[in-house]
Amino acid sequence: MTGSWWKSAVLYQIYPRSFQDANGDGIGDLAGITARLPYLAELGVDALWLSPIFVSPMADFGYDISDYTAIDSLFGSLGDFDALLRETHARGLKVLLDLVPNHTSIEHPWFKDSRASRESAKRDWYIWRDPAPGGGPPNNWLSEFGGSAWAFDERTGQYYYHAFLPEQPDLNWRNGDVRAAMHEVMRFWLKRGVDGFRVDVIWHLIKDAEFRDNPPNPEFREGDLPHRRLLSFYSADRPEVHEVIRELRAVVDEFSDRLLIGEIYLSPERLVTYYGKGLAGAHLPFNFSLIETPWSARAVAKLIDRYEALLPPGAWPNWVLGNHDRPRIASRVGDRQARVAAMLLLTLRGTPTLYYGDEIGLPQVQIPRDRLRDPVARSVPALGRDGCRTPMQWDASRFCGFSAPPPWLPLSEDAAARNVAVQSGDPGSPYNLYRRLLSLRRRHPALAIGGYRPIPAEGDMLAYIREQSGERLLVALNFGSAPASLSFPYHGTVALSLLGDRSGESLRGRVDLAGNDGLLVRLD
Ligand code: NOJ
Secondary structure (H helix, E strand, O other): OOOOHHHHOOEEEEOHHHOOOOOOOOOOOHHHHHHOHHHHHHHOOOEEEEOOOEEOOOOOOOOOOOEEEEEOOOOOOHHHHHHHHHHHHHOOOEEEEEEOOOEOOOOOHHHHHHHHOOOOOOHHHEOEEOOOOOOOOOOOOEOOOOOEOEEEEOOOOEEEEOOOOOOOOEEOOOOHHHHHHHHHHHHHHHHHOOOEEEEOOHHHOOOOOOOOOOOEOOOOOOOOOHHHHEOOOOOOOOOOHHHHHHHHHHHHHOOOOOEEEEOOOOOHHHHHHHHOHHHOOOOEEOOOHHHHOOOOHHHHHHHHHHHHHHOOOOOOOEEEOOOOOOOOHHHHHOHHHHHHHHHHHHHOOOEEEEEOOHHHOOOOOOOOHHHOOOHHHHHOHHHOOHHHOOOOOOOOOOOOOOOOOOOOOOOOOOOOOOOHHHHHOOOOOHHHHHHHHHHHHHHOHHHHHOEEEEEOOOOOEEEEEEEEOOEEEEEEEEOOOOOEEEEEEEEEEEEEEOOOOOOOOEEEEEEEEOOOOEEEEEEO
16 A cells, blocks of 8 residues: 555554663663564564654653754664664664654754844744733743743843743744754655654644633643643644644655654544645544543443544544553553453554553553652652653563663563563463454454444443455454443354453354453454
């Protein structure tokens, strides 16, 4: 399928600091990822998305970039990157980079120039405003990482806007030179051969031209994240952002077969607008709704129907269960339901993105206070993200084969048992479940690209059919711990069961599932 490899692909997110340390500093790097390519090929994923690897003071672990076209020495060199790209391509896998166009590091030469004086050539590259008439920040906008989104700069007597840390000043995307500069960054990597980008906070790129105050959020409750006090009505998801994204897409389309993914945390109704008019926006606006929805069969069934119904004609769906910002799925729903979640993710219609470590059921690791590294954990403890960024666990050795010295974040308490080496020898392990599901998805076009049809079900049961060219596969999942059954007007043969081995069992008009079980049934 030229031009749309990403429709049938399974994406795999790597957090480079935590995948594999090759140079012995306790932090993952590019050579480490290259060394683990055989693992990724055997697992059966199709494309790797690397969280940022560019030069950065690491205030937000690489989401604060000071040089967009060079690799941070922590991760290696451009030569290491080229080797990774070459070897990944040699195995038939793709590489996606993280593009962070909304903000730079405070150390980026563009910002240094911009803040030097009000007359600086790059002053307008960032968002500078005078203090409010009575003093204080220009408006009420809040940083997602706590406090006002405006930082006062003594030297020029103005505030600059930062949607995240003060060390991450927002670029001014209304400025044509900013757009052109970022397009050049994209071309630099696309020419090198990367297969596309995941674009950080794409819905933030344009802010209200008049900088109007954000309205209060009527649904805010004490205990919610502080920035949710206001609706980000004027600071994000502005109508003009779609033109900016259309331009990003046009740059990607200058090269053949490349992919543009947008990171977007919005309701499904708003999310689907990011496919753009005429589908000229993001190929895949990341769909995080499974992360945000309560884990119940009825809630998930409703969500799938809602999302499927909202998709514009021709738009391709996608699903995500976890990432480097959100609590690990295994801890959110428990080990047993994490298997149900894996089967859901890999059998729904649309491109799935796996988060490294979820294939061995890595839990959210409790990090002792003195080992917290995420700056956000200090400002908004509830948002701390270290627990989902811990090192990949490869084997039962001292630091799980991740690094020779102690790793930058602790391993999980059950690391001796929860690792790739132990799980690959256990047919019932999460790792082998992921491998089987990935291999089924590869072998059955009905799963990879087929249609989706919900089957009426009640209680804890979720069921649907995937179909393509005469092949029909039924997926039945039990979101509860008690047995559940479903009557349906079909006959078929079990191809995979989550618990025990029921494959080959023939089913006639009815599915009976143990608690936490799931079945994939090839229908006659
Ligand atoms: C979203 C990224 O996923 C997150 O890790 C980062 O902190 C913010 N954007 C700011 O770049």
